[in-house]
Amino acid sequence: MRDARLYxxxxxxxxxxGTRLALSFYSCGPTVYDDAHIGNxxxxxxxxxxxRTLELLGHRVKHxxxxxxxxxxTEDSSAxxxxxxxxxxxxxxxxxxxxxxxxxxGASADIDPxxxxxxxxxxxxxxxxxxxxxxxxxxxxxxxxxxxxxxxDTLMPRPTRCIPQMVVMIEQLVAxxxxxxxxxxxxxxxVRSFPAYGRLSGNTLxxxxxxxxxxxxxxxxxxxxxxxxxxxxxPDSKHLMRWPxxxxxxxxxxxxxxSAMARMLLGDEIDIHSGGEDNIFPHHECExxxxxxxxxxxxxxxxxxxxxxxxxxxEKMSKSKGNFFTARDLFAKGVTPAALRLxxxxxxxxxxxxxxxxxxxxxxxMVDRWSRMQAQLxxxxxxxxAAGEHLDPGPLERALAQFTEAxxxxxxxxxxxxxxxxxxGAPPEAHTSVCPHRELASLLAMDSVLGVxxxxxxxxxxxxxxxxxxxxxxxxxxxxxxxxxAAKDWPESxxxxxxxxxxxxxxxxxxxxxxWSMA
RNA sequence: GGCCGCGUACCCAAGUGGCCCAAGGGGACGGAUUGCAAAUCCGUUAUUCGUGGGUUCAAAUCCCACCGCGGCCUCCA
Numbered sequence: 001m002r003d004a005r006l007y008x009x010x011x012x013x014x015x016x017x018g019t020r021l022a023l024s025f026y027s028c029g030p031t032v033y034d035d036a037h038i039g040n041x042x043x044x045x046x047x048x049x050x051x052r053t054l055e056l057l058g059h060r061v062k063h064x065x066x067x068x069x070x071x072x073x074t075e076d077s078s079a080x081x082x083x084x085x086x087x088x089x090x091x092x093x094x095x096x097x098x099x100x101x102x103x104x105x106g107a108s109a110d111i112d113p114x115x116x117x118x119x120x121x122x123x124x125x126x127x128x129x130x131x132x133x134x135x136x137x138x139x140x141x142x143x144x145x146x147x148x149x150x151x152x153d154t155l156m157p158r159p160t161r162c163i164p165q166m167v168v169m170i171e172q173l174v175a176x177x178x179x180x181x182x183x184x185x186x187x188x189x190x191v192r193s194f195p196a197y198g199r200l201s202g203n204t205l206x207x208x209x210x211x212x213x214x215x216x217x218x219x220x221x222x223x224x225x226x227x228x229x230x231x232x233x234x235p236d237s238k239h240l241m242r243w244p245x246x247x248x249x250x251x252x253x254x255x256x257x258x259s260a261m262a263r264m265l266l267g268d269e270i271d272i273h274s275g276g277e278d279n280i281f282p283h284h285e286c287e288x289x290x291x292x293x294x295x296x297x298x299x300x301x302x303x304x305x306x307x308x309x310x311x312x313x314x315e316k317m318s319k320s321k322g323n324f325f326t327a328r329d330l331f332a333k334g335v336t337p338a339a340l341r342l343x344x345x346x347x348x349x350x351x352x353x354x355x356x357x358x359x360x361x362x363x364x365x366m367v368d369r370w371s372r373m374q375a376q377l378x379x380x381x382x383x384x385x386a387a388g389e390h391l392d393p394g395p396l397e398r399a400l401a402q403f404t405e406a407x408x409x410x411x412x413x414x415x416x417x418x419x420x421x422x423x424x425g426a427p428p429e430a431h432t433s434v435c436p437h438r439e440l441a442s443l444l445a446m447d448s449v450l451g452v453x454x455x456x457x458x459x460x461x462x463x464x465x466x467x468x469x470x471x472x473x474x475x476x477x478x479x480x481x482x483x484x485x486a487a488k489d490w491p492e493s494x495x496x497x498x499x500x501x502x503x504x505x506x507x508x509x510x511x512x513x514x515x516w517s518m519a
Numbered sequence: 520g521g522c523c524g525c526g527u528a529c530c531c532a533a534g535u536g537g538c539c540c541a542a543g544g545g546g547a548c549g550g551a552u553u554g555c556a557a558a559u560c561c562g563u564u565a566u567u568c569g570u571g572g573g574u575u576c577a578a579a580u581c582c583c584a585c586c587g588c589g590g591c592c593u594c595c596a
Contacts, residue, residue, distance in 0.1 A: 043596035202522070203592065230593070276596025309590065347532070352525070352589060359531050362545040414533050418543035490554050508557045
């Protein structure tokens with residue numbers, strides 16, 4: 001088995017990723033107060049590319065991605081539970097949308113905006129749908145488990161259903177002297193009890209104290225032993241979502257969820273942990289501290305994989321700049337999942353990627369080219385019964401080796417794609433006289449990582465449907481034009497095409513007659 | 520204020536001391552094909568890597584300064 005070299009945020013150098021056959025992989029997933037945007041998906045899809053690469057190399061990967069459905073606080077600058085519950089904010093937004101009749105498409109009219117569970121379920125379902133369209137394998141697997149009557153939480157756990165495991169972990173931390181109940185009744189992690197705190201992010205406790213500045217709420221800070229101590233359990237009898245615990249009814253801190261769920265599903269020590277770069281501190285730093293202290297092991301995740309942020313048209317993505325996109329927004333415009341997936345993963349995960357509409361089109365053309373190659377190979381393979389073991393490897397078979405090598409080199413997707421493109425663009429004669437079965441298998445092996453060939457059609461129901469009247473009007477014009485062309489009446493043919501263009505219809509003449517699509 | 524990353528053609532983007540007068544894709548342009556288009560195919564498109572210095576026989580790649588962009592420093596993928 002070939003070894004993949006991958007940059008590890010923890011050691012700050014490239015290292016060989018686990019050589020064992022079976023690997024465990026935990027990814028920080030979405031929060032479900034709103035639809036996931038393309039920046040979120042860049043992080044999730046890069047984790048997916050890593051997972052698929054490891055599988056291409058022959059590993060068996062158990063990949064877990066959580067769906068955070070606990071309502072955290074909006075103004076929780078001190079990590080101590082201030083502000084408003086985000087799920088309540090989402091509920092209010094939904095309630096307003098409901099009143100004004102502007103519920104997001106697909107939202108059931110009887111959704112109860114005052115129920116946090118209903119809101120979380122609503123957005124979780126939408127996330128899973130987007131994720132499956134984009135080929136996020138863990139979401140596809142979880143769906144398969146669900147439809148066969150199993151429990152999808154084993155791959156995509158929900159914190160609200162894992163509270164007992166979190167409570168157990170917090171109890172262990174308290175018992176081990178790593179956590180304490182403060183005067184305000186809340187349970188905090190004692191960062192000074194874990195000397196390695198700060199190793200992942202490079203932050204030292206001193207720097208944190210300096211950098212904390214005015215964002216720390218003095219009232220909360222006063223009860224903690226160290227300003228960097230973070231919340232594990234917040235007793236709050238009025239909170240929107242609350243559960244019983246030895247420290248009173250309340251809710252868990254933000255960081256304990258992932259530690260508890262990773263442990264529950266993957267064990268005390270895991271091979272790979274992924275997330276966006278902004279998760280490094282404080283979230284992942286705190287996870288390491290909690291997990292190591294609860295398990296008494298020196299290591300929690302052996303390898304940390306962080307994806308850098310996505311920019312849009314060269315700028316930071318933000319709602320106010322009008323460059324904020326969810327996957328659903330783009331699907332609704334007719335963007336294919338294949339093109340979006342490729343656009344989001346084709347830049348190296350440790351560089352800031354720049355999402356552009358032009359780039360999306362570039363990706364669409366690449367996918368189209370690969371699809372044509374696939375169709376051509378399927379056709380040749382049908383005619384050639386026997387696998388040509390004796391024939392020399394073709395361009396795609398040779399490209400597969402380069403493709404794999406590029407991915408093994410810190411997941412160099414750009415170079416991998418270049419290898420594929422070069423093979424597809426090889427002169428036509430290079431593609432004949434080689435075994436089409438082996439060529440096709442090589443193409444599909446590359447696509448098992450890229451994951452685009454099966455997703456090159458617009459999402460059903462996403463593009464605005466045309467009325468039957470419109471369609472029949474277009475068909476009539478197409479027929480008229482065909483008649484004109486048959487009579488070689490070119491001016492009439494062009495006149496009809498101009499009319500179609502006015503309707504927003506583009507017409508293309510192919511060997512099987514004309515086809516049309518909305519321009 | 521502290522820490523960190525980045526800046527390669529019209530656009531996206533690989534390359535991190537000699538194989539680079541810099542991969543791959545898109546676009547543009549020229550040609551083939553087509554009634555004309557579309558699609559497809561063939562070809563052209565950076566002596567140069569943010570700017571200015573330096574190190575070296577050799578720099579896009581290392582060092583310094585400056586300019587620009589981005590991330591983190593208890594919401595965030």
